Each structure stands twice: as C-alpha cells, then as structure tokens.
Amino acid sequence: MGDGAGMDKNTVHKTNRFYWNTKGNDHLGAIVLPLYGAFVSEEKCQLFGDVSGKKMLEIGCGNGQSLQYQGERKAAELWGMDISEKQIEKATQHLTSCDLSARLICSPMEEECGIPEDYFDFVYSIYAIGWTTDLEGTFCRIASYLKKDGVFIFSWSHPIHKCVALENNSLVFNKSYFDESWYSVPLDLSGEGLLTLSDRKLSTFVNALAKAGFVIEQMVEQPDDELMLSRDEDTSDFAKKAKMLPLTFVIKARKR
Numbered sequence: 001m002g003d004g005a006g007m008d009k010n011t012v013h014k015t016n017r018f019y020w021n022t023k024g025n026d027h028l029g030a031i032v033l034p035l036y037g038a039f040v041s042e043e044k045c046q047l048f049g050d051v052s053g054k055k056m057l058e059i060g061c062g063n064g065q066s067l068q069y070q071g072e073r074k075a076a077e078l079w080g081m082d083i084s085e086k087q088i089e090k091a092t093q094h095l096t097s098c099d100l101s102a103r104l105i106c107s108p109m110e111e112e113c114g115i116p117e118d119y120f121d122f123v124y125s126i127y128a129i130g131w132t133t134d135l136e137g138t139f140c141r142i143a144s145y146l147k148k149d150g151v152f153i154f155s156w157s158h159p160i161h162k163c164v165a166l167e168n169n170s171l172v173f174n175k176s177y178f179d180e181s182w183y184s185v186p187l188d189l190s191g192e193g194l195l196t197l198s199d200r201k202l203s204t205f206v207n208a209l210a211k212a213g214f215v216i217e218q219m220v221e222q223p224d225d226e227l228m229l230s231r232d233e234d235t236s237d238f239a240k241k242a243k244m245l246p247l248t249f250v251i252k253a254r255k256r
C-alpha cells in the first residue's frame with residue numbers, strides 16, 4: 001500500500017500538528033545532532049564533513065538544537081521548517097539564546113512554502129522525513145531546494161525495528177515488514193496525543209530517492225560501538241534490541 005491509500009493528508013497533518021504543538025517531544029524526547037538516532041552519531045559517521053560557509057536547511061527542525069549544531073560549526077546560513085508553530089517558536093527562542101540567526105518557516109514539508117530553489121549545499125532531517133504523507137513528492141521538493149551536487153542526509157526509524165518486539169528475551173516478529181498502511185498510536189500512558197504514521201520499507205525510501213534524482217552515497221545502520229558500550233549497563237528492551245538489529249538508519253544522497 002503506497003502513500004495515499006487509506007490516509008487523508010489533512011487529517012494526518014491535523015493530528016500530528018496537534019501532537020507536536022502540545023506534547024512536543026516531552027514524551028518522545030528530542031533526537032538532535034550530533035545524534036542521528038539510537039546509538040548512531042555524526043561524530044563517528046562524519047557524513048557532513050566540513051560545513052563552514054555552507055547553506056543548510058533542516059526539514060522538521062523541531063526545537064532547533066540540530067541547527068545550533070550546524071551554526072556552531074560555522075555554516076553560513078541556517079534555515080529550518082516544521083509543521084508545528086510551537087516547535088518553530090521553541091527553535092526561534094533557542095537559536096536566539098545561542099546568538100544564532102536562522103530563517104524558520106512553519107509549513108508541512110509536502111507543500112510549497114517559499115524556500116528558495118537550487119540554493120542549498122545541504123538539506124537534512126533528523127527523525128522527521130517519515131512523517132510526510134507524500135514521500136516521493138517531498139524528496140522531489142528537497143531535490144529542488146538543493147544546488148546541483150548538493151547533499152541530502154536524513155535519519156529515521158529502521159523499518160525492521162518497527163516489526164520486531166522483545167518478548168521473554170526473544171525477538172519476535174509482531175508485524176509484517178511489508179505492511180505500509182497508515183495507523184494511529186497513543187504515545188503516552190494517558191492514551192492522549194495520537195500520532196499517525198506509516199512504516200515504510202527501506203526499498204520505498206531508496207526507490208523514492210532514485211525517482212527524485214538522488215544518488216545514494218552512503219547508508220548507516222550499524223550502531224556505534226562506543227555509544228553501545230556507554231550503555232552497557234542498560235537492560236532496557238531498547239538496548240537489548242540494539243545489540244541484535246538496527247533501530248535507526250541514515251542515508252546520505254547527492255542531487256545529480
């Protein structure tokens with residue numbers, strides 16, 4: 001089932017915007033650079049390289065901490081966009097307090113919102129791309145923002161992580177890897193604050209990148225040994241799973 005099937009874009013946006021405007025990342029916790037996700041870090045992967053003097057755009061910029069990371073590494077321009085007014089407000093406050101200037105735009109990533117075309121050296125996104133209701137359309141838009149040879153880097157939950165649960169110390173498939181249907185989940189114990197999403201296959205991401213004219217240069221799904229070791233005492237299901245399968249993937253692709 002591809003994007004569009006069983007899903008109404010406006011309803012998804014309304015549900016998810018409400019979540020990020022109210023719960024924000026209080027429950028999920030922010031995932032910000034140098035971390036790409038669970039046990040994967042830019043400090044080890046070095047996917048960006050030297051960003052000094054580069055024009056950067058973050059898709060789904062959340063509270064602005066990843067933009068701060070790029071600003072501190074002397075990026076020339078910082079741009080961010082997010083569907084949630086609350087997240088944009090938090091990012092504005094955060095970057096101002098860090099003495100960094102950024103252009104922040106409140107919009108769904110699927111829509112035209114005044115971001116310049118053929119302009120950026122890097123477009124990146126940390127755990128936000130998967131919220132799009134139109135993956136191919138979003139990748140085409142991102143390609144249009146980049147200069148020729150510009151780089152797109154994004155991280156997201158590894159789809160295998162979404163299919164496997166730890167039960168009595170065994171990993172058990174509890175969902176089909178191939179099932180991309182949209183669903184809603186309460187993400188806190190009170191049962192309030194629904195999020196609506198689809199778990200796309202890796203091939204869906206790869207094929208959508210190819211259709212948008214990207215060439216994949218690198219993919220990371222291996223956790224960083226040092227980050228894993230630092231959590232050696234961690235007996236959570238999450239840490240146990242991370243020893244057996246990838247929880248996060250990162251893709252670096254170039255516009256041709």
Ligand SMILES: C[S@@+](CC[C@H](N)C(=O)[O-])C[C@H]1O[C@@H](n2cnc3c(N)ncnc32)[C@H](O)[C@@H]1O
Binds near residue numbers: 028030087110
């Ligand atoms: C998990 S957060 C990632 C941001 C940041 N890395 C963090 O951890 O706080 C997801 C972000 O994507 C934004 N988002 C969700 N759906 C979106 C959409 N369709 N277009 C643009 N932003 C969206 C949310 O408002 C939220 O700030």
